[in-house]
Amino acid sequence: MMEIHRRSKAPPNKGINNNVCSTKRQGVESSLRSKHNHRPGNPYTAASQTTTTDIILFRSMQILLAISACWFVSLIISVDSPVANGDGLRGSGPASITALDPKDFAKARDQITRVREDFYSRYGGKSEALDMLKRGLRTFENEKNAAAAAAQKSAESVHSTADRYLRSILRFEEKQLSSSSAAAASQQAEFVMAFGGYSVTVGRGNHFEQSYPFIMEKILAPILALPPFRLKLVVRNSAIGGIPSFPYGWCLPNFLGEDADAVSWDYGMNEGNGAAGLESYVRQALMMPKSPPMFILLDMKRSRLDLLQKYVNMGFLPDPVALGGRDAVNKKLLQLPETEKPLGLQNWDEWGAPKGSPGQSPWHPKKMEHELMGWMMAMYMLDAVEVALNVMEEDPNWRKRENALRHPSLNGDLPAPLTDVSKTGASSILHGAPSNKNSSKWHMNRVSCRTSFLPTMFGNFDSIIESGVTEGGDDMLQSRDNSLFNGGWVMDVGKVERETKVKVQKYGGLGYIDMKTALYGIPSSGTLKLWLPYEQSATNPVQSTGDIKAGTYFKSVVLCEVNEKRGDNECKMLSDLAFEVGFVAVEKAGVTQIKEVASYLKKDICIRLEIPDDAKLSKKGNEFGLKVGIKVTRSDVSRENGACSISHVIWEHHDGNAG
Numbered sequence: 001m002m003e004i005h006r007r008s009k010a011p012p013n014k015g016i017n018n019n020v021c022s023t024k025r026q027g028v029e030s031s032l033r034s035k036h037n038h039r040p041g042n043p044y045t046a047a048s049q050t051t052t053t054d055i056i057l058f059r060s061m062q063i064l065l066a067i068s069a070c071w072f073v074s075l076i077i078s079v080d081s082p083v084a085n086g087d088g089l090r091g092s093g094p095a096s097i098t099a100l101d102p103k104d105f106a107k108a109r110d111q112i113t114r115v116r117e118d119f120y121s122r123y124g125g126k127s128e129a130l131d132m133l134k135r136g137l138r139t140f141e142n143e144k145n146a147a148a149a150a151a152q153k154s155a156e157s158v159h160s161t162a163d164r165y166l167r168s169i170l171r172f173e174e175k176q177l178s179s180s181s182a183a184a185a186s187q188q189a190e191f192v193m194a195f196g197g198y199s200v201t202v203g204r205g206n207h208f209e210q211s212y213p214f215i216m217e218k219i220l221a222p223i224l225a226l227p228p229f230r231l232k233l234v235v236r237n238s239a240i241g242g243i244p245s246f247p248y249g250w251c252l253p254n255f256l257g258e259d260a261d262a263v264s265w266d267y268g269m270n271e272g273n274g275a276a277g278l279e280s281y282v283r284q285a286l287m288m289p290k291s292p293p294m295f296i297l298l299d300m301k302r303s304r305l306d307l308l309q310k311y312v313n314m315g316f317l318p319d320p321v322a323l324g325g326r327d328a329v330n331k332k333l334l335q336l337p338e339t340e341k342p343l344g345l346q347n348w349d350e351w352g353a354p355k356g357s358p359g360q361s362p363w364h365p366k367k368m369e370h371e372l373m374g375w376m377m378a379m380y381m382l383d384a385v386e387v388a389l390n391v392m393e394e395d396p397n398w399r400k401r402e403n404a405l406r407h408p409s410l411n412g413d414l415p416a417p418l419t420d421v422s423k424t425g426a427s428s429i430l431h432g433a434p435s436n437k438n439s440s441k442w443h444m445n446r447v448s449c450r451t452s453f454l455p456t457m458f459g460n461f462d463s464i465i466e467s468g469v470t471e472g473g474d475d476m477l478q479s480r481d482n483s484l485f486n487g488g489w490v491m492d493v494g495k496v497e498r499e500t501k502v503k504v505q506k507y508g509g510l511g512y513i514d515m516k517t518a519l520y521g522i523p524s525s526g527t528l529k530l531w532l533p534y535e536q537s538a539t540n541p542v543q544s545t546g547d548i549k550a551g552t553y554f555k556s557v558v559l560c561e562v563n564e565k566r567g568d569n570e571c572k573m574l575s576d577l578a579f580e581v582g583f584v585a586v587e588k589a590g591v592t593q594i595k596e597v598a599s600y601l602k603k604d605i606c607i608r609l610e611i612p613d614d615a616k617l618s619k620k621g622n623e624f625g626l627k628v629g630i631k632v633t634r635s636d637v638s639r640e641n642g643a644c645s646i647s648h649v650i651w652e653h654h655d656g657n658a659g
Contacts, residue, residue, distance in 0.1 A: 104227040105393050111223050112382055119375055122344035124333055136328025137376045138305060140312040140320050160318035161294060161384035162391065164261050165191060165224070166402045168231060173399075191224060193217075194236040194256035196248060197266035197298060201239035204359025206352030206367050208511030213237045215374025220381050228392055229385075236260075238455055240514040241359075241500075244270055246598040247560040247606055247648040249281040250429070251449035254459040258289045266298030270600065275307040276419040277597050280430040282307075283414055286316060287444055295320040296377070300327070307418060314415050323377060325369050344372060353510050358503045412655070414442045426594045426608050429556060429652045445555060446536045446653045452491065453647055454515045461491075461519070464649060466627075468528040469519065476517055477501055482639060489521040489528045494564045494645075518562045518647035522638060527631040528646070532557070534617065534624045536653035542617065542624045550582040550615035553654050554626050557581060557609040560648035563600035570642025571632070573607045577644060580629035582615025606648070626651070 123129035139157045172189030195201055195213040203211030217235040224231040238255040240248070245265055248255060256263050263285050271277050278297070286292050295317055297304060304322075311317040333345055341348075345368065351360050352367035365373070391398050417431040424430060432444035452461040470488030472480050477498060484490050493501070497516050504510055521528060534542060534553055542553060561573055571577075574593050579586040590610035598606040609628075617624045632644050 124342040132328050136324040138322040157319040158383045162387035165388045188232045190232045192234040193262040194260040195264045197239040199241040200266045205364045210352040212370045212373035216377040219378035244600045249284045250650045254456045257457040262294035264296035275303040278304045279419045297322045300324045357507045412444045425592045449650045451648045452517045455513045464530045466529040486524045489519040489525045492520045518645040520643040520645050523632045527629050530628040532626045540655045548617040551611045555652040555654050558650040560606040561645045562647050566642035571637045571644035576634035578633045584612040584615045
């Protein structure tokens, strides 16, 4: 039996196959049908007499044994077969892994060639278009692996992106093979690209669907949908106009989705020239479930490019991309008469939305610049598609190879930071802290978020509200009456946000889905009561005996307001609010302003609450959590001057691995 098992692992052209079993079975059946005058030997006694019935029974047993042996060998082959189980994938289900058809590769390559030719034609010919791509899209190669990278036909970063496509297919196959539902059989593998940022990525001045992420989607999606990939490209544009990278960066799973294979941020306007904010954002991205995600930076500032390069060299970012815009264009082409310009540069100065639409400002890209950005991003992604095609075609064991190459979970472990955020007052929740287990590494505790900003994938603010809220209706563009604020905080939008959205509605909404809603309160609104669930039970379970000290499981709570400037007499979170955490009042010394990183138009918008020593956890059903109370204390805070607002609640857990 062991010999059969060993043979079953041989290549198909050398191992046992069904034809052998079929031939043997036919021979036995032919033997049974033929007439024999001799008496076959009895396996128990050589001297026994044999009747016709004995012969029939004996031959029947031979047939059954042969069929059983063939079935057993076929079963072993099917378990070890790369086609049957995805090279090491285990499970059973309604779907099988489709065999690869050589014609599919030719068709896919043909489509890639057609798209590339279209790109060359749109942007002044192959040479001009490739020069534009070189200026407008930057990739990063690990400088420590230069020799190995030089031996490859294509860049190491492109190979890493190609591996992402292949891993998406593997994850889907694993899900199919482990599922017994009919619904699973009709599903499709997905590759998710989720874009964060502010007004540039939203596409202000144009229609939402004309923003560069969706331009890229229209180019790339039809090719990924073809066999042999059969991948559904999911593109999410979760950008929100007029916001900084934090607190957004603490809420990446909420905004971008936990299933994101690629994430982004645009740093072109509001973030200055430094790299500290980018590093904090990258470190939050590295904590996402599909870590490390492909990172897309919409910016070309040297300090930020250098930071990405260093994270590549350290092995934490395999394939980041930096994307530019108008600076990639040969200015001489823009000076040509309109009819002589390449197609992709014609109507360069026209907006996609009707003239006069909100957001048509000089710093926002116009329609054709978004198209150029989308095309450049698509060209990089298509290079990775081609590499993935080569892998699937040339390596019959690609599934096993991809399984072996899967990036191990970081489990919160990170390199020592390259930038200094000690002055922010929130270094732990931004960068992590030195690990208790390994002094050469840093560790990031789990960070949870609930936000009222839109769009979100999950983690709505409502889920943590216990009491203290007055219902004001679902129409955020409808002005709230002052009486609503007497007796409860009210979900609302700020004056500027409402005015901007009303203007957009005059043009049909332009497809935008972002909105900066928040809970607003004044002194008469009373106490807003929240309950923050403990979400780190897997690594630091709560010991549920007696009073449970909150500080053992929660490290800090961060509250952020809407980023709007409303005058000198507006509510100031640091001085005009009082807080209770875990049934204990937070002293003024325990409330600090987060500086620099969570800032918009030079206004710091987040505060950090220490967990009081005597604070206790509470319990709802089987779940533990932390009670938080917020009330306005300054008597003259008003809606007219600027009510207090809460738009993000973030909490850092303790898992015992960081100092």
